[in-house]
Amino acid sequence: MDMKAFVIPQRAMGYGLVLFAAILWGVSGATAQYLFASARFSPEWLVVIRLLISGILLLTFLTMTHKEVPIWAIWKDRRDRMRLILFGLAGLLGVQYTYFAAIDASNAATATVLQYVAPTLVVLFLAVRGKKWPGIRELVAVALSFVGTLLLVTSGNLDQLSISQAALFWGISSAVALAFYTIQPSSLLSRWGSPLIIGWGMVIGGIGFSFIHAPWDVEGRITAPTLLAVVFIILFGTLIAFTCYLESLKYIRPAETSILASAEPLTAAVLSVIWLHVPFGLVEWIATCCILGTVFILSIEKKRWG
Template sequence: MNRQLQVHGALFLVALIYGANYSIAKEIMPRYILPFGLIVIRVVSAVLVFGSLSLFVVKEKVQSKKDWLRLILCGLFGITINQLSFFSGLNLTSPINASLIQTVSPVVVVLLSAFLLKERIQVFRMVGILLAGLGALLLISGKAGNAQGHLLGDLLILVNAASFGAFLVLVKPLMQRYNPITVVSRIFLVGSVGVIPFGLGQVIQPAYGSFPAAIWGAIAFVVIGMTIVAYLLNVWAMKYASPALVGVYIYLQPAFAILIAVGLGKDVFTFQKALYASMIFGGVYLVSKPKKVAV
């Protein structure tokens, strides 16, 4: 098969997995497993899988204390804060609200890059930041006319988007120096230290023997599909795909989330949500637009 077709197929599947996760995870929470318990199951599973790959396949060591410090920060923002805010937020808000608010991560990346790396923010990017921020604010404050959208849940998803944006800025130098499996195995290990104290009580509480097969399937999807398969596909595809192509498929995630949530009857897509979504997407597009190179 042509390499470009493989890349498109991998990115398409990743977008579909993430889009489906918003509705599938809500089947599990909170009736069967509370949010923090589900996080522990996911993160511990990732530690075992990626840790085994790092130990027996990649066999690469972290070279300096400075890199370990950065890994700890990545584990804090990329796993601990990211996962705790995402699953607790998704438990409270609707799948569509969550998927739309989470797309503001590129805005956070630009703001943090300007602050940490002293990169100048161009005018069109500033307009994009304001537009995306206003769209997210309207979606959160008004809940887009949908009673299912919970203010606290929306705010937690916004925290999730901000922490993931911080993670992307922090992890970039590590990805340039180490194998991705080396980085992600350490990040999940550090992150597990942060989430286990919050979720240990919730993970031992459920009566797992009473779970129907459909719920076990949903748990398997979150652990295997979203955590392991999606990450490995994403890492592989990003070796060959341009940032612009990856960005296009990121925008597909809320589209899949909307189609799946509406198809399963888990949420409704109103005109107001469409308007706020167009503001967020438009703002993110302006923020992600490449800088013009002087000739």
């Protein structure tokens, strides 16, 4: 029997890895909503414990499997050290806390979809920094993102919000934090690689947030199901998901990973509706499609737009 017939093509491997990561992130968001709503866990405790344990595990994994990666070397360069601390506190911690706070104030579906406004914010920031008017595809993406956000937060009734002001604030803050997370560490990533930067970023964010909420100060009902949910968020929703996503970049282009990662909000939305019985009507689904459409548009080659 020819064993070569069972070898998975590289592109298929890349697609599978990023889809698996996106689904895990979506499930993680819905699981966090379950912990907040049913077991009264606080976003603060879940964020600090997730960052600390995931960061330590990721750095340990790097030390054991990539002995050529000097995990402490980054601290010798003052400029990289300061950038890394900023990324850990404002980037990773910012993304994690605002996202979980948005889930706590609304639901996983709404929080995740609002977070996907981030690519549009990145486009606008780069246009302002480069002092260059956005092109056609960027303008279409901005328009779609605006319409989708408006529909999502009003359910089509423009006279009032359909979500709380806290949910809107944390949802948009999550998008801003994700945009910063995307732009700020570019020089660090090119020099040190994603796993090392993310691992240290998690540890730094977790240590920094420990001064606000101690990891041993557990809030919520500890039972077998809730403990399993926390373990799932740490291992599968963080460590394994990030590893799969980064591994997928070896096989497919970043633009393709961006499109396939859109499975995250779709997974969060479907699970919120089926598992957690969150009301998500036609208008909300249209809004989701609008916002996710921006990811597809921004991933298309510029030459196709003329």
